Amino acid sequence: MNNDKIDKTIQDLCGELKPVCCVNPLWRALLWILMVVCYTSAVAMTIGLRENIAEAMNREDYIFELILAFSTGISASLMTFWLSIPDCDRYKRFLAVPLTLLAVQIIWMLDRLYFEGMGSIRENWLSHCWINTALHTTLPAIAVLILVRKGATVMPCALASYAVLAVSEFGWIGMRLVCPHDNVGEAYFLNFLPYVIIGIIAGFAAKKLFRW
Amino acid sequence: MEASLLISSKSLYCRPMVYENEEQDKQWRALIVKAQSGDSAAYRELLSALVPVIRRAVVKSLPSPDSADDVVQEVLLSVHKALHTYDSNRPFTPWLMAIVSFRKTDFLRQHYAARGNKQVSLESVDIPDYLNSSDSSMNCHDIENAINELPKKQRKVVELLKIKGFSTKEVSEQTGLSETAVKVTMHRALQKLKEKLA
Secondary structure, eight states, rough: OOOHHHHHHHHHHHHHOOOOOOOOOOHHHHHHHHHHHHHHHHHHHHOOOOOTTTHHHHHHHHHHHHHHHHHHHHHHHHHHHHSSSSOOGGGGGGTHHHHHHHHHHHHHHHHHHHHHOOOOOTTTTHHHHHHHHHHHHHHHHHHHHHHHTSSOOOOHHHHHHHHHHHHHEEEEHHHHHHOOOSSHHHIIHHHHHHHHHHHHHHHHHHHHHOOO | OHHHHHHHHHHHOGGGGGOHHHHHHHHHHHHHHHTTTTOOOHHHHHHHHHHHHHHHHHHSSSSSSGHHHHHHHHHHHHHTTTTGGOOOTSSSSHHHHHHHHHHHHHHHHHHHGGGGGOOOOOSSSOOOOTTTTHHHHHHHHHHOOOOOOSOOHHHHEEEIIIOOOOOHHHHHHOOOOOOHHOOOOHHHHHHHHHHOOO
């Protein structure tokens, strides 16, 4: 046993010690949610809300989809920040909440797909959707990365998954506010596809992104 | 009755192994709170007290005791980096153990990943010649003799199942025994062989 080496490490660490402020992950989560809600609203207003927004707001299915996505986004955000601290065991009982809501969302989508079909997909989606999607998600993704890296996660892969889910849900809500097309092909496949791709990439990079 | 069940399920959920010494946990909690406010003496005391605990927690699952020091150092550095994430209203030990477990897993992952570089070609491996070695052939004869001394039914099952490599189902078809009977016979045969070779 090399005690000298460890004593030297302890000495160095004590020399580097500075007063630290303990920040509850819940506050970080609330800060991020507030920021994302403001940002998504601002981007949607800048791009321009869909022309049939008033009509859509009177539809129960549209409101249900928005509420479901919002609930999933909120719960995934809370999980993301709770997982960013080492002592996250106590929050593991909530791990299933965002996943269950996501499952409900997928079942809803499959139900609509079965009854309504895929619907038409716009020809110019490459030039339209992707820019809006990027606008809706880039800043929230950077913000969540910065805020989460202030913590010290012991579950980087789970954290990355929940972070992607949170960013995706808020981004998707933004897209539903600006994109006038409600068919399954547009609302789910095209608007969700970029997030799925980003999610897969983030999953592979999770350990490097959240290394501490 | 209900109350005791409730308490036991709660204590199970809270992983009682980490609360084996509540007094110690309180002491560490007081020290880390002082360390968070910049008290380096308390910090030194805390880290020094943690070293044997961390070493004890990691040494059993490491490939060699020599690597324990590396993991202990990693954990100490991680405790330092994560100092601001500790909530003083919560027990200290689960927080520490989460870091210990994370760093230990990290170390083991790196260790086993590096094993790929330690592979050697088959030509360079010194494989003992069991067939010509007198000690080994004696052992083989012992096993053969022990098998030959088994009752006929057990001997046949051992030969088919373990020497010829048939599956339980195939042995069952060949011997006319049920699959369960084959397993039971094999188990009894192995018990006898164990006794004879002991």
